[in-house]
Amino acid sequence: MKIAIIGGSTAGIAAGIRLSQDGHQVSLFERRSTKSAGGFGLLLTPSVLQGLTTLGLDVDGLGHPVGQFQIQNEKGHSILCRELRQTVGVERSALLNLLSSGLDPQIMNDEKTFSHFESTGNGLAKAAIFQDGSRVEADLFIGADGVRSQVRQDWIPGPALEPVKSVELVGVYRGEVPAELLGRALKIMPQESGLAIGMVPTSDRSVVWYIQCDPRRWPQSIADPAERARWIQGLGEQHPGPVAQILAGSDLRGVHLWRTTDRDLPATFHRGNVLLIGDAAHPLLTFTSQGTGSAIEDALAIGDLLDQHGTKAIQQETLHALLGEFGRLRKPILKARLQMGRRMQEQFLNRPSVRQQIVPICC
Numbered sequence: 122m123k124i125a126i127i128g129g130s131t132a133g134i135a136a137g138i139r140l141s142q143d144g145h146q147v148s149l150f151e152r153r154s155t156k157s158a159g160g161f162g163l164l165l166t167p168s169v170l171q172g173l174t175t176l177g178l179d180v181d182g183l184g185h186p187v188g189q190f191q192i193q194n195e196k197g198h199s200i201l202c203r204e205l206r207q208t209v210g211v212e213r214s215a216l217l218n219l220l221s222s223g224l225d226p227q228i229m230n231d232e233k234t235f236s237h238f239e240s241t242g243n244g245l246a247k248a249a250i251f252q253d254g255s256r257v258e259a260d261l262f263i264g265a266d267g268v269r270s271q272v273r274q275d276w277i278p279g280p281a282l283e284p285v286k287s288v289e290l291v292g293v294y295r296g297e298v299p300a301e302l303l304g305r306a307l308k309i310m311p312q313e314s315g316l317a318i319g320m321v322p323t324s325d326r327s328v329v330w331y332i333q334c335d336p337r338r339w340p341q342s343i344a345d346p347a348e349r350a351r352w353i354q355g356l357g358e359q360h361p362g363p364v365a366q367i368l369a370g371s372d373l374r375g376v377h378l379w380r381t382t383d384r385d386l387p388a389t390f391h392r393g394n395v396l397l398i399g400d401a402a403h404p405l406l407t408f409t410s411q412g413t414g415s416a417i418e419d420a421l422a423i424g425d426l427l428d429q430h431g432t433k434a435i436q437q438e439t440l441h442a443l444l445g446e447f448g449r450l451r452k453p454i455l456k457a458r459l460q461m462g463r464r465m466q467e468q469f470l471n472r473p474s475v476r477q478q479i480v481p482i483c484c
């Protein structure tokens with residue numbers, strides 16, 4: 122079957138690997154140049170590592186093992202501690218490099234920005250049209266183009282993105298990793314609500330850190346880069362120990378402002394021969410650490426369903442039933458994660474008691 126995937130990040134590459142392994146004729150279209158993958162870091166849970174292994178990728182040596190997630194108050198006292206099994210901290214670029222290593226480079230087309238679909242007039246997409254005017258026909262189109270998906274916008278719009286309630290400032294520290302962070306992810310939750318500082322080791326010499334904020338209480342978090350950098354520097358000075366070392370050793374001007382996005386699930390993940398996967402189908406709040414894992418699971422799930430029908434083009438009714446089955450399998454899981462993320466965000470913004478915090482990883 123001829124399959125065009127739009128978006129060449131976690132979901133798109135994972136689907137590209139899985140579906141090409143089955144012998145489908147796959148092509149992938151990414152608006153950026155692959156060399157500028159960007160992004161900072163993630164915690165990969167055992168299920169994500171298992172998914173990567175299922176795709177035939179070697180996860181040995183990927184990232185830094187994280188055996189414990191600890192939440193501390195601003196005095197450095199442990200409030201909550203959870204042991205983690207087979208979890209690693211990894212820079213997003215390392216994950217994307219690993220995924221890309223499993224993909225035939227011939228199928229990746231960079232600097233191709235999807236614009237809209239040309240329709241057959243009977244509910245099916247005939248061709249994807251790109252901003253450069255090019256046109257690609259396929260039997261199945263997969264929209265893996267992230268939170269602000271143009272595929273979704275054009276073909277399956279559904280509920281709009283909700284206003285941002287929390288933001289995350291993300292940076293990377295390179296240098297000697299403080300002893301407190303070897304094998305451990307740490308989150309500091311000061312008394313004030315709506316602020317948390319987290320650190321995840323990603324190698325023996327790097328730590329990805331993030332500051333979660335309620336921008337209504339901490340407008341400095343969304344101020345201009347210079348003011349924001351001064352504010353982060355001040356936070357470092359107020360929090361001795363690893364926070365001070367990590368923030369003092371980081372380029373605070375290069376911090377990434379991440380506006381966490383929320384959106385209800387669409388009524389269905391497909392219409393006609395167009396399927397949404399990954400963040401395009403179901404943006405998850407960053408509190409859950411589940412965006413990457415869910416994207417990889419989606420890729421494996423569509424691969425498993427298509428396996429049942431070999432590699433030839435399949436009848437439209439069969440394809441419709443199969444894509445519907447994808448939604449029936451995936452929706453309950455994703456709905457639960459979406460709700461969990463909202464509960465975690467609510468708790469973060471209006472925390473009744475720090476002891477009731479959910480450790481921000483759902484496995």
Ligand SMILES: Cc1cc2nc3c(=O)[nH]c(=O)nc-3n(C[C@H](O)[C@H](O)[C@H](O)COP(=O)(O)OP(=O)(O)OC[C@H]3O[C@@H](n4cnc5c(N)ncnc54)[C@H](O)[C@@H]3O)c2cc1C
Nearest residue numbers: 128130131132152160161162234235266267399400412413
């Ligand atoms: C730059 C960046 C940095 C990130 N950093 C972090 C992080 O530090 N921590 C974390 O937990 N999560 C991060 N994420 C999110 C995380 O990677 C995703 O939630 C998760 O991996 C799901 O991946 P996805 O492939 O569905 O979506 P995404 O990773 O968002 O990928 C979507 C891809 O589609 C491409 N695209 C978008 N529009 C078009 C278009 N019109 N035509 C063609 N291509 C298009 C984008 O360039 C992107 O490569 C980041 C995402 C991005 C894009």
